[in-house]
Amino acid sequence: MSDKSFEMNDVVEMKxxxxxGENKWKIIRMGMDIRIKCLGCGHSVxxxxxxxTKKMKRVLEKSNSTEV
Known part of the structure; x- marks a missing residue:
């Protein structure tokens, strides 16, 4: 799957x-910039x-689109 489609609240793996030590990040804001939060220590970048899009490896978990 070469398509790297991601949405709000998805859990992604970075390169x-x-x-x-953690490699799982949750997308917490999207726009021109994307804010991701480390699921290990809680630090956000x-x-x-x-x-x-260059540094993301793959989407590990898709968000539930029922969340408002």
């Missing part, structure tokens, strides 16, 4: 793990969308 490099966070310094805490905001990175440009273009950089995020």
């Amino acid at each position: 490099k793990p966070h310094p805490c 905001m990175i440009p969308r273009k950089e995020f």
Whole structure:
């Protein structure tokens, strides 16, 4: 699957793990920049969308689209 489609609240895997050792991130904000939160230590990082799509490896869990 070469299509890297992602949505709000998806859990994604990045190419490099966070310094805490965790490699699972939750998308908590989307726009020109994307804010992701480490599921290991809770640290959040905001990175440009273009950089995020380059550094993202794959979507691990899709969000429930029933959430409002």
